[in-house]
Amino acid sequence: MKNNPQQFNLQKTKLKVAAGYSFMLVVFVLSVFLVYRSFDAIIHSVETMSEDNQELEVATEISRGIVQINNYSTIYTNTFKRADYERYIQERAAVSKKINTLNEQLKDAGTDSIKHYFKEYLRSIDTWILLNDLSRKNDFNGISQLISLAEDSLSKANLSIPYSSVKIIKETTERKEENTFDTENGLDDKSSSRKKRTKKSKDKKGKNTSDEGTGLTKTITEISVDTEIDTAYYRQMEELIGKVKETISDAERTKNYQKKKLRTTELKLLETQALLVAKINHILSVIDVENKKMINQKLSVSKVMAEDASKQLLYILLVCLFISLVFGHFVFSDISRSSYYKAMLEKEKIETERLAKAKEDFLANMSHEIRTPLTNIIGLSEQLSRRESGEDKEKLNAIITSSEHLRDIVNDILDLSKIGAGLLKFEQIGFSVQSIIDEVLQMFQHGVNDKRLELLAEVNWNGLIPEKTFFLGDPVRLKQLMINLLSNSLKFTHEGHIKISVSVTEARSCYYIHCDVEDTGIGIDAEKQSEIFNDFTQADQAIQRHFGGTGLGLSISKKIVELQGGRIWMESEPGKGSVFSFRIPYRKAKEAEYPVRDTINYAAVGQLKGKxxxxxxxxxxxxxxxxxxxxxxxxxxxxxxxxxxxxxxxxxxxxxxxxxxxxxxxxxxxxxxxxxxxxxxxxxxxxxxxxxxxxxxxxxxxxxxxxxxxxxxxxxxxxxxxxxxxxxxxxxxxxxxxxxxxxxxxxxxxxxxxxxxxxxxxxxxxxxxxxxxxxxxxxxxxxxxxxxxxxxxxxxxxxxxxxxxxxxxxxxxxxxxxxxxxxxxxxxxxxxxxxxxxxxxxxxxxxxxxxxxx
CATH class of the missing domain: 3.40.50.2300 (Response regulator)
Structure with a gap:
């Protein structure tokens, strides 16, 4: 009853601590929920703003794509290369896809108008590209047509090289001319020409006139040449040139028409592009305004939610702080009380350890104080018993027996003290179990003979060779176990037999020794068997008065067996006898080291008498x-x-x-x-x-x-x-x-x-x-x-x-x-x-x- 208040206080402290931890856990979960909700809303706002920014980015990319379409189409109309045309086609497909994406994101009528304007824009570009292509082809065809027309006309006219017909007219006149040199200067043009032609003719004919003298009469033969030119060639050439001019005029009219149409198409294309760009810019501005408005709204909402969450957390923390202070007060009160009890327990523990140490010291000192005189008593009694005979020798033997009995009791008490203090150590040396059995049988043979009992021994090696089977462990403690069990059987057996049976079995890395000590003694009641291995316990107080003993033998045996990893048990029937059994594992050894015999050698002593x-x-x-x-x-x-x-x-x-x-x-x-x-x-x-x-x-x-x-x-x-x-x-x-x-x-x-x-x-x-x-x-x-x-x-x-x-x-x-x-x-x-x-x-x-x- 004395410990009930302490246990009750301890239970209350546990309940308070458990309640405090539970409350803190609830507060923690609630705080986590609020923080999670606020952060989730903020993250959602950020994600939405990111999506809006994506719409703006798509619209911007559409605007850039339209510029690229214009650039690629212009490049193609200058180069008319297939690769440039494919780049143009790819870019318009990409822009079309982005317009569809923007339409899906916005789901607004404005995006439909963008699609409409974009289609018109593409239609205008296609027309413009087509006109440029036709213009290029028409120029080439017109020139080719003119060349073909000229060739056809020349081949049909069968024109030959133009020629002249020459007629020679001879006139012979005689006249008399004076030999003057100044008359030629006053001639008119016709007479001059005539003279020249006459001169030429004369030169050509090689005819000479006599110029000697003045006033000579000359015979002049005048030859006139008239050339008639063929005019048919020039008439055909004029007709051919007229046709070429007509063809060129037609080509110029066609070209002018196409240029006019191309300019009209370009103007329409520019207007469509301007409308499309304006529409896209308008949509971009609308999207930008809407995004900013939406961002501001979401930021305001997030700010309000964060402020609400902060206030809620603050309120929760204040409540938590207050309750923590209350719980802390109760818990610290209990801890102070527990510390007091702990200090008392520590004090009691120290006192208990001191008493245990005093007990150990007392047992050790008493063992020393008792064993020392007992050694002298036994030694002197043995010396005297060798010399005495008759009644005195019997008395000395009684003294030796009593002394040995007292020594055994002291040994048991000392072993129990060592076991309690954890000082009992086990050797690890090689030994033969057969030698242990032989020593034990030899020790008990005299006592068995005195009580007219039969001592039997049986060893089952299970196929092992005794001379080659060695164990690694503590042979002295094994011997002590056998001695304790045989001593117990010898004490309570008055007729019949005592039998020790040992069986040895081999495992993978160890041997197992199973020992049974069977007797035909008085036996033990079933209700007493569970207490027989307790300290200072015997089956009946009458047994202690009649047979004596401290009741430590079986208790020490149980502890020795268990400390070696074994097990001990018993079976008994009152009036028929008992069987005590134990089983201990031992590692394998290569050879036997037990028993060890000391070699006694000592030197003679010099003389130092009188010093x-x-x-x-x-x-x-x-x-x-x-x-x-x-x-x-x-x-x-x-x-x-x-x-x-x-x-x-x-x-x-x-x-x-x-x-x-x-x-x-x-x-x-x-x-x-x-x-x-x-x-x-x-x-x-x-x-x-x-x-x-x-x-x-x-x-x-x-x-x-x-x-x-x-x-x-x-x-x-x-x-x-x-x-x-x-x-x-x-x-x-x-x-x-x-x-x-x-x-x-x-x-x-x-x-x-x-x-x-x-x-x-x-x-x-x-x-x-x-x-x-x-x-x-x-x-x-x-x-x-x-x-x-x-x-x-x-x-x-x-x-x-x-x-x-x-x-x-x-x-x-x-x-x-x-x-x-x-x-x-x-x-x-x-x-x-x-x-x-x-x-x-x-x-x-x-x-x-x-x-x-x-």
Whole structure:
């Protein structure tokens, strides 16, 4: 009931927002409609004006076409070429078509008169062209007619060349003339002529007269020649010329008539063209006036519509603004209320996350705090059980059984915590399912025998070869699933059998493992079966009181199966038994990598008995790692975790060697060295100094002698540095073998090959690493780079003992983030995420190593 008001307010806010959006949508649609209508009217007006302009353009083109018709016709009458005539015909057809188009557009009587005048105009042009053609032909025909007429007349008259008839008349006279020379000058014309003719005649006849003397008598013979001309030729020529003149007169009369008619036709053509052009110009002016008038009217209408639409939009926007303000007020009120609730929820979320983190921290710490003493209890009990016998041995076995049961509970709680935090990782290594089944059967054989049950196993390979069939996945989690289901069956089965059936099928790119665990136990009621896989749930409270357990086994199994993409289910009948089944896909692998056996090689230890040694290091694992070695070597050692404490001890006690970590809180190792070098009266003035650091480039500026012990270091390296510092030679150390991700050789060497001590090392390492990773994540959220660097420094030293090079590389980057200011918060987060993934794989492998030590 507490959340009902909040839900009601949220519902009201949703309704208000929905109503506001609906109103805005309606306003938007209405505005779009008004704008569309106005623009549609304006566009229609523009289109109409464009059409009117088209009418004007057509009329203008008609006017230009008439001019072109006139030009083409004139050109043709001068050239009488066929091409010019065709251009004339094409242009008049085009103009006729345009007149028809204009008539269709205007549908006015004025356009009909244009058609009429245009036809008259064309008729006049055709007549004019025809007259010009006839005039040209008549001129040519008249000349040809005259020539033909003259030729015919000449041929009919048979005229010959005109001739003259000559008559000679001789007259002989004698007379006496005086020999005077002046008498000839007084002669008249006739006598002179006569004398000339006589002279000629005499000359021609060759006759000479005697001129000697005066008063001589001469005989003169006068010959006269009379020529008669033929006049018939000239009479015929006169007749012919008369006929030619008559023909020319007729041709001139015809030509004058045609010229007069041509001028009349031209005048008519000009008048028709003038009327046609005037009519077209009139129509053009009318169209122009009408268009301007129509455009003004349409512009006025469009302007009025646009103003109306603007006013309507303004009114709508004002109403919208008012309603928006009202809705905004309501919505912002709800948002403020929602923000308050959100802030409360954020606060609750942060508190929940804090509690979840506290829960995880508590589970991790409790796991560490419980597992550490349990390791000692189990280890010491096993050592004692080898020595004791009888009743004491039974009691020790009971202690071991109870401790292992408690350890299993802690493991379940830790797994559940990892699953809840999303920290559960799955390995991807090759394994053989047959080896897993064999290990599980071997584990349960003793428990089944104690309860006098029969343990059966069946594997169906479906045609596959077991020796050549390998799976890629997490074999430890598969083994855990089988163990959980078999443990559950063993707990609730008192007689009969327990059977594990495994079938392997091959798909295109993977294998499927189907596992059934069948028992003849007490069974589960149908109504309880749906809850059996829930956390901390068992079928009946009486079962929990009678059989014990936390109810986490099946819940964890369900989560592990589902996280690997599989499915788990059950079938049960009360009093007859149960069948638990799961099916998981695994990718194909080329070979088996599980189980991995570590090679244990470590070196002998030199003698350092009686030396007093002080270790100053803030790493909590240092005592666990170094104490067994120092005890083994007979070194008297003191371990402290701060430079302040080390400074106090150095002033109180005498030490031979100081192993110092430079990166420590409160007082750094550099400051401690400076104090040692600057104080002449200090008790440990000549102490042998060993600098232990993960930074190989460190340099002590103080004028002191020191040895370097780089982190991570091996037992061999520690021994060699100690021996050099006391000027004694230690034993030769042989290198140890190492695996791909890490090696336990150093831990094994430090534990002196003692399984209990090695278990304690590994469990402490796992718990400490988990705690420090959680601290690193917390410092990441706080943005505290210095603390992240310090935690990375601690982890680097610890993982150095495992020789986990990939982890050391990441930790080196995180250790130097205080100097690398360019690293962004996201890059640091990516480094930490990568670190968590690699460390999770190593911790999973270490837990596997712990199981092998059982």
């Amino acid at each position: 007093k040694l002080l270790v100053a290091d803030d790493d909590k694992m240092i005592p666990v790692v170094l104490s067994p070695l120092f005890n083994q070597w007979g070194i008297e050692y003191t371990i402290c975790h701060s430079s302040v404490e080390a400074w106090q001890l150095l002033q109180e006690k005498q030490f031979d060697i100081l192993i110092l970590d430079l990166n420590m809180p409160e007082m750094s190792g550099y400051e401690l060295v400076e104090r040692l070098n600057g104080n002449e009266n200090i008790l440990n003035k000549g102490i042998r100094l060993i600098i232990c650091s993960g930074n190989l480039t460190v340099e002590i500026k103080e004028p002191v002698s020191y040895e370097m012990l780089p982190k991570p270091f091996k037992k061999k390296e520690l021994l060699e540095v100690l021996c050099r510092s006391i000027e004694e030679t230690g034993e030769t150390i042989h290198p140890v073998s190492e695996t791909d991700a890490y090696t336990l050789n150093n831990f094994i060497a430090f534990a002196n090959n003692d399984a209990t001590t090695l278990r304690m090392f590994i469990e402490t390492f796992i718990a400490q690493t988990q705690n420090e990773l959680m601290e690193m994540e917390q410092f990441l959220r706080q943005g505290n780079r210095d603390q992240i660097s310090e935690v990375a420094h601690k982890l680097k030293n610890t993982f150095g003992q495992l020789e986990a090079h990939e982890v050391i590389r990441i930790l080196s980057c995180l250790e130097s983030i205080t100097e690398e200011k360019e690293l962004t918060q996201q890059e640091i987060s990516d480094h930490i995420a990568g670190l968590k993934q690699v460390v999770a794989e190593i911790l999973t492998s270490l837990e596997k190593d712990l199981k092998q030590l059982d």
